[in-house]
Amino acid sequence: MVEGSPRSDVGLPAARAERPETLLRGRQGPLSAPTLPLVLYDGACGLCSRSVQAILRRDHAGHFHFTALQSPLGQRLLAEAELPTRNFDTLILIDAKGAVRLRSDAVLGILTALPRWRWTVVGWAIPRVLRDAAYAWIARRRHRLFPRPSACETLRPEWRSRFLE
Numbered sequence: 001m002v003e004g005s006p007r008s009d010v011g012l013p014a015a016r017a018e019r020p021e022t023l024l025r026g027r028q029g030p031l032s033a034p035t036l037p038l039v040l041y042d043g044a045c046g047l048c049s050r051s052v053q054a055i056l057r058r059d060h061a062g063h064f065h066f067t068a069l070q071s072p073l074g075q076r077l078l079a080e081a082e083l084p085t086r087n088f089d090t091l092i093l094i095d096a097k098g099a100v101r102l103r104s105d106a107v108l109g110i111l112t113a114l115p116r117w118r119w120t121v122v123g124w125a126i127p128r129v130l131r132d133a134a135y136a137w138i139a140r141r142r143h144r145l146f147p148r149p150s151a152c153e154t155l156r157p158e159w160r161s162r163f164l165e
């Protein structure tokens with residue numbers, strides 16, 4: 001474990017203690033979602049959908065729940081966090097404490113909580129400006145590189161309850 005990156009109660013690293021640029025909060029403090037931790041993803045993005053499938057396959061304990069940014073719940077949570085409700089360019093993680101993590105912080109928060117991916121905790125040592133630059137480069141090209149998911153994408157029955165509307 002990297003020095004200075006404590007872990008929260010569900011195995012997510014507390015992104016560098018409580019730095020405000022890392023832990024965004026709603027107007028009245030931590031966000032309250034029905035089930036935490038919650039991953040908000042762009043439902044119209046092929047890379048995002050594939051990433052959700054990869055998380056589901058690796059999260060045997062069932063910690064993470066998911067909702068599309070376009071869903072009513074996703075839109076409500078975006079508004080609460082004072083984030084844009086259109087033109088999605090980020091993956092969002094609302095951790096167990098209600099803190100909102102964006103871009104590379106969200107990716108690292110998810111990866112370090114997954115079995116066999118905990119080694120990615122070393123990513124916290126890379127300056128956020130560099131991590132987010134790499135994230136932005138991929139985000140700009142994601143629709144071109146990864147086609148839109150098909151409407152008939154099937155989920156395992158045991159995963160359906162982890163998707164919130």
